[in-house]
Amino acid sequence: MVMIFGKPLPLLFGQLLLGIINGSFYAMLSMGLAIIFGLLRIINFAHGAMFMVGAFVTWALLTYLHIGYWGALICAPVIVGIFGIALERLFIRRIYKLDILYGLLLTFGIAQVLQGLATNYFGVSGVSYDPPASLARVVNLGFMYLPVYRGFVVIAAILICFCTWFVIEKTRLGALLRAATENPSLVQAFGVNVPRLIALTFGGGVALAALAGVLAAPLYSVNPDMGSDLIDTVFAVVVIGGMGSIGGAVLTGFGLGVIEGFTDVFYPPGSAVVVFVVMAIVLLARPAGLFGKTA
């Protein structure tokens, strides 16, 4: 068997694939965060909670309304997105003019409330959700058994990331959004309803988190802590990629997933900290992040 650094090659291939799978979640979540921060200047600490709510909504849709996985893939982000817009209108709107830390505190509080409510209703063990029957198989790739659903998650994540990037960077809507955040009063003077545009952006970012939640539901157990378990890492991804850089967040998300995967092979106890070690190194060398523009 071919060995690299004392580890069999098939194992490393498998690990690469697993890293990409985990990286897809980092990418999707950090992209939503980057959009909200880049356009709204809000450090959205409730992002993990929205991911968790997305997963629970998926479960609830099946349990109470008998809407299966594919339906949830569309319904859950819409429901959570509308919830996000309501949050923006009711709370977040009021603090745009204040220091950036107030947004952090407010969203952190919202996250605590949502997580507490979920714990109260579902208990810490949470609930389980099965992958759709058509994707519940396992394929033998030779070097590893790959659950088909995990492969599907990677493809879905890449598609979602590309579409979002395309909308923001290449379409008229995206151009309006970027303009509205650069100079709101000027864009408003052209007859664009800027507050509505911003509310929609927040809703869109939150819907992305919920979509990731739907994808995660069959993989991990759906539990109140699933968002807070990920959010630290996701923030590190955003910081490494460069605050507000969408492409940076996506590439960093996948990259760090892979680095974490390899750490699991070579030094398992280090897998929890490796992301933060990378973050420290990047911040020392490039304080604005890998893809961020220096202010």
Place this chain on the structure above:
Amino acid sequence: MTITRRATIGTALAATTAVAWPGFKARAAGKKSLTIGVCSDFSGVYSDIGGKTSVACVQQAIEDFGASAKGYDIKVIQGDHQNKPDVGAGLARQWFDNGVDMLIDVPNSAVGLAIANVAVAKNKTYINSNSATSLLTGKKCNADTIHWTYDTYMLSHSTGGAMVASGGKTWFFITANYAFGQLLRDQTAAVVRAAGGKVLGDAAYPFPQTTDFSSFLLQAQSSGAQVLGLANAGKDTVNSIKQAHQFGITQSGMKIAGLLIYINDVHGMGLEIAQGLVLTESFYWNLNDRTRAFTKRVLPKTPNNYPSMAQAGCYSGTLHFLKAVDVIGVPAASDGAQVVTQMKKMPTDDDAFGKCYIREDGRFMCPSFLFRVKKPGESSIPWDYYNLLHTTPAEQTFAPLATEGCPLVKA
């Protein structure tokens, strides 16, 4: 940034408990009042195998003891240690300073050991029913601590021994990287090697933040070992076994040795996934008439969660504590060493564990049972999950007294 919810609430909670319970010490002369503190995991990975059901079992013991008829006024308080040794030790210190007479439960070996130090410093009774580490009755034993229910020696020798005996000679471990996981892995590895087997590898993952075990499972698979040893517990075990199925580990012929599996974990996995697992417990609700009678009494207090062995241990431990205090008198209840000495003198007898005793190193001596999880078709009533394979008498379940290195034991 690691401002997690638990860390934030943790300090706050530890602080409020002290404020909220200022007056345990007010023990009026002539009134037989006692306070029992259940220190457990109420919100994390071990909350199903400790937490609320442990509290229910303690309350059941107080009822079965006939506390009110005997003129006792017994208060039960609870606190969440959040799987942090510093939070647990701080809570224990506050409780003991404020008049708590006995502290019980404590899942998580790291927290369990930290509280043992506090208990001996404050000379208060400490019954650990939920930690696995055999150090509690080994090098770290003390005169105020009793270790109920089970330990890593029992798990490694019973489950590990059975797997090796049935032909599983090469092992790969997935280990929760803290006091409990490491000890369980080392002791099981010793059993495997002593039986002529080999350990091919080990993946020690960060605890408690790991939820995805796929990387470690993949390493286990590529090692080519016959047995996958899971040196973890609670939700970690459930997730590892579920994911092992997703990745085709069992389909490829590898056997899973869940070294610590509780009935609550089997319930969480479902029989479809758990069937065929071999595991060791010292209590099973459907074992005999007495265990069924106990379960029937306690279930109304914990209708959705049947008691595991550790939770039944909270019942058994509390009951025996109360019997001992009844003999030496309530004023002596605050002297931990005196209570524990009395508890060691008297044999135990209760519906959960039957007739057992406590050894001089603080080890509760009860038999252990090797079970195989039933197939879905074999289970006829709710939570009817196990077939009994083998019973090991108490003296062989736990490490011989002389070999443990407990300073309390005179050579």
